[in-house]
Amino acid sequence: MNLRSGLLNLPNLLTLARVAAIPLLVILLLSDSRQASFWAAALFGVAAATDFIDGWLARKWGVVTVLGKFLDPLADKLIVMAALIMLIPLDRVPAWAVFLLLAREIVVTGLRSIASSEGIVIDASDLGKVKTIYQMVAISGLLLHYDYYWFFGVRSELLHVNMHNFGMFFFSVALVLTLWSGFDYLYKFFRVIAR
Numbered sequence: 001m002n003l004r005s006g007l008l009n010l011p012n013l014l015t016l017a018r019v020a021a022i023p024l025l026v027i028l029l030l031s032d033s034r035q036a037s038f039w040a041a042a043l044f045g046v047a048a049a050t051d052f053i054d055g056w057l058a059r060k061w062g063v064v065t066v067l068g069k070f071l072d073p074l075a076d077k078l079i080v081m082a083a084l085i086m087l088i089p090l091d092r093v094p095a096w097a098v099f100l101l102l103a104r105e106i107v108v109t110g111l112r113s114i115a116s117s118e119g120i121v122i123d124a125s126d127l128g129k130v131k132t133i134y135q136m137v138a139i140s141g142l143l144l145h146y147d148y149y150w151f152f153g154v155r156s157e158l159l160h161v162n163m164h165n166f167g168m169f170f171f172s173v174a175l176v177l178t179l180w181s182g183f184d185y186l187y188k189f190f191r192v193i194a195r
Contacts, residue, residue, distance in 0.1 A: 134170050
């Protein structure tokens with residue numbers, strides 16, 4: 001299968017759509033308005049959903065490609081990085097925490113490349129997958145940022161939710177899981193290399 005035919009399947013096109021959404025996300029986050037925040041969160045939510053859909057479709061249809069395996073995690077990292085970096089000047093997330101998240105991603109990607117060049121495959125752990133879910137939920141909450149009221153319960157009572165606090169809770173858990181999964185990956189890498 002050549003590169004072009006490997007690219008032109010629905011899972012890979014969904015992945016590329018996620019990358020194409022990044023400039024629009026950045027433009028929306030140039031404003032701190034409630035409407036821009038809502039649309040940025042909606043765009044990010046759709047992108048996060050395609051992350052799960054494209055992998056599921058690729059496996060179901062048997063169109064898992066080398067290019068797709070490369071593009072999918074790259075698209076995830078790019079959209080997460082874009083959202084987090086744009087949230088810093090809006091004062092919705094601390095810069096030091098974003099640095100730790102991004103540093104972990106760079107270190108793990110670098111180690112994965114080194115291992116791959118030696119013919120060693122270190123699979124993503126379940127911990128890393130859980131970390132990704134928490135990150136996506138956290139970023140969605142931080143993008144929404146403002147207070148929202150939701151209908152709750154059988155009597156449809158209004159539930160007041162501060163989305164910034166909601167996002168920061170999940171962001172704190174995601175930060176712990178990110179560092180934990182990073183150290184877990186380092187441990188696996190050095191254990192495999194030491195053999």
